[in-house]
Amino acid sequence: MSWEKNGRDEKLVIWRDNMEVDKFIYSAGIAGSTFIEGLARKKLVGSRCPVCGRVFLPPSSYCEYDFAETVPYEINEDPFIELVITINYDDEGELLKDPVKIGLARFKGVTGGLLVRVEGDLKSGSTAKIKEWKWPLTVG
């Protein structure tokens, strides 16, 4: 008994194929739809748990701490940009002509946060304003 010893690369066949699904269409879901409608009105709509009082952003239909159903809750705070990073390469490894700046936006009294685009020379640890309400949000 033996394994075949003639495993030469040229004799091995490589078969090429691709991902079969043309595209995915995701439902934004219950809370997600409320959030997106809020953006159209230039409002940030999170969700609030009636049991623990936590406010979630992005909103969730339920509180993961209490499993209770949440209610929509408008957030009127300005975003606090905890962290700004600069991206120099695209996802294929090519150098970007114009580097892209991404920020982690937190809001006072809110659990969670949003990833946003940053314009200008905003530094980590500063308050910002929402400049564009198109998703993803842009702050400056």
Added chain:
Amino acid sequence: MGGSHAGINGGGPQELSGNMTQIEYVPAAKYSYAAGQATSKFLLGLKEKKVYGRLCKKCGRIYVPPKMYCEECFRPTDEWVEVSQYGIVQTAIATFVSWKRERLETPIIAGIIRLETPREFGDSYTFPGIFHFINANYDEVKDLSIIGKRVKIVWNDERVGSILDIKYFEEVKE
């Protein structure tokens, strides 16, 4: 601000409709599969109009498509054997839906063919079986008469080392 998220507890329609927000994404995954030792030799054999299998000397099973290890004995298989191009139809189907989900006028017929091998196996539950096209007419499939018929490989004139080098299996007229 109070209110509630719409439609959780049967408050709204459960079936997704046009006005519920939807987000699209196009994936871009491509794959390159390595055929491996056994399948490579099998495919290159098809190019030469030969069907190769692997023999386990311990239990006498012949694997087509070939496997480098025996499932029953859990040991490497021993040698390459050339296998018959004749077989018996185990089962057959007729599809009216194409790969692209279009309706077909004439059905494509395919099935499983149990290949004839020089040795018989101990159990009738497992055998060297190939999934492939069968050149038959729809009536033979519908009344199940195609099952049990003896068939033979018809080769493609152009062969490249692919399972499609076999064009189809066709009934042997004695």
Added chain:
Amino acid sequence: MRKVAIIGAGMTKVARRHTMTPQELVWDASRKALEQAELSINDIDCVVIGSAPDSFDGVHMKGEYLFGGAGRGKPSSRVYIGGATGVHIVNTAWYHVASGSCDKVLAIGEEKMSPAMPHPQSVFKFIWDPILEKPLEPNLLWIFAMEMARYMKTYNIKKEDIALVSVKNKANAIGNPYAQLPGKITVDDVLNSEVLVWPVNRLDVSPVSDGAAAVVITSEDIARRHKSPPVWIEGVGWALDNDSWAGREIAYPRYLEVAARIAYKMAGIDRPWKQIDIAEPYDPFDYKELQHIEGLMLTPRGKAPEYLKEGYFNRDGELPTSSCGGLLGVGNPIAASGLMKIICLFWQLRGEAGAMQVKKDVHTGVAQAWGDLMQASTVVVLRS
């Protein structure tokens, strides 16, 4: 090993394209199960999640993603063996509790098939061997058609006999508030429906669905403290065959018999055709229910259609099967469907099935799921 029981169950409505996100589906099913179990999410110590290919929902690492709908800060296991997942979720939760590792497990099954475009069928193209099978451009229906044709030829069974399963199950789904496709159809409706891949017609197949289901599984002392009678998990079994489906006699699923024997032995059952009162054999296609009844050794091989014709498997029969509608009537969200069938048994064994309640008194039930390319089967025996 400790005794283990199910004390609560919940499921979402099953729909073709659900409004809720996968996590929302999980949460909705989970909170219903917790409510019935009279436990809060913080009482749960372990979570088991079953969900089939990530490429349906379109989210990678779906087990972790879905866990967002199941609380936080708990150990979680994901199981996935195609359609057999649904019952395996309960088998897995069982050994979490039986071993003493966990006391209260939230066991969830979820599937959202609708995001995959143009049709979830395209995801199934991956089930084939990419080199030896996919170039023939088969679709998933071919596999079932091949098995159905072989089953019909081997045991001399007609399509009319098989179609009765579809008629029975869709009728059973009427009165199931979660069902996607309940309805009264006839054998002729099935035979005259569009031929997809002969011998499979449109009404022989269960639909593409989104949905989730959940159960709460606990140890004996917690179950006994609960006000309603628990349903005991008495036997679990599972088995896989090889992936050379073309080299096997597909008229009979031997791997199902292996799994069933393991489960029956554990439950102390040696004559299942006498000792099982009610069954939920996996029915993604009508002929599959019959084949699985035979694999579960509830009738001799090839004989299930005869028993079916006599009404043996009806709700008012000797051994009711798919009494809440099965997959053909309720829908088939792949990983959740086996769990949905277990939940049907749970309701029946507690007398809580309402309009769907079977006529006879039932105490011992078996649920079974099946998956992959003729490969996996999972079995669980429940007793009240």
